[in-house]
Amino acid sequence: MQEDKIDNRRNITIVEILDRVLTKGVVISGDVVISVADIDLVYLGIRLMLSSVETIEQLRLQKIKDINSDNSAVNSSD
Amino acid sequence: MKNNLIYIYCLSDSSPELSRYAEFDGLKCDCFGGFFVIYKIVSEKDFSEESLKKNISDIAWLESNAREHIGVISRIMEHNTVIPFQFGTIYKSEEGLSNFIEKYSSSLTENINKVGGHEEWSVKIFCDRNVFKHQIEGLSKEVSALEIEIRRSSPGKAYLLERKKSELIETDIDRFTYIYSQNYYNLFLKHSELTQINNLLPKDQTGRKDDFILNAAFLVKKNSVFNFIQTADLLRKEKKLLGFDVIATGPWPPFSFISIKA
Known part of the structure; x- marks a missing residue:
């Protein structure tokens, strides 16, 4: 469990960090603070980012699949 | 500027x-x-x-x-x-x-x-439904009764009962993962002073394919941290085969336990 100690080297996801720093701790005390509406927009942005990463990954896997099936078609016709 | x-x-x-x-x-x-x-x-x-x-x-x-x-x-x-x-x-x-x-x-x-004198620790538990569903027949009396009935039925009736069984399994996965998550939560509770249940984030925010079944923060006395971590380690090892992924992280700054009032 020692590797779970938080530091900047460990890959704690940004969602997990934002889950804390945007809505918890001492909130709404400054002259400038991030509003709840803006926080909602942040999560919308994160959602879009993660879904586009997933789409890219799916496209990448599909491409590998296509290449493999092309290769096996070439090999079987040899 | x-x-x-x-x-x-x-x-x-x-x-x-x-x-x-x-x-x-x-x-x-x-x-x-x-x-x-x-x-x-x-x-x-x-x-x-x-x-x-x-x-x-x-x-x-x-x-x-x-x-x-x-x-x-x-x-x-x-x-x-x-x-x-x-x-x-x-x-x-x-x-x-x-x-x-x-x-x-x-x-x-x-x-x-x-x-x-305390540390904030986070526990997140995820469940892979495809793995956990293999436990359901042993856990759910309704599902195992249905399985017996399917074996005794004609092919036509068995087909309809199979569909009913699939639906029941999905409902029972939700029911049993909730019970399991509460049991695991209670184990962590024993080693903490305060706790906060956080929202379960949807899959498009966790970026994971398995179900998010527990998201909790615990305020743990420094001299209880060792036992808290041991509980997490043990659960992670023991429950992996059931489809559960138990992730404990910390110590976090005590964001979840700050409440400032005038």
């Missing part, structure tokens, strides 16, 4: 030795009303109301600054009890900050006393 805004990371009841934290540029500490405020001076270019609104929609900017925010507080709390501030809390003048501390002084002291 001038650097003239005060960006607050956290405050403490004792003075931190800033020389320990040379990796963070521009870190400052001043005493306001008996509390030591850890801050940096930032420019309006990045942190005025309009700039902050624009910048937080830039995920790369937000990630880098949010990681720094939590990184600074995590380092300070290695040696001091801290009250963390929300990311992006800015004061335009020392007077505004001073007024806040004066107004909330007794609540700040209460919070320092509450989190002092």
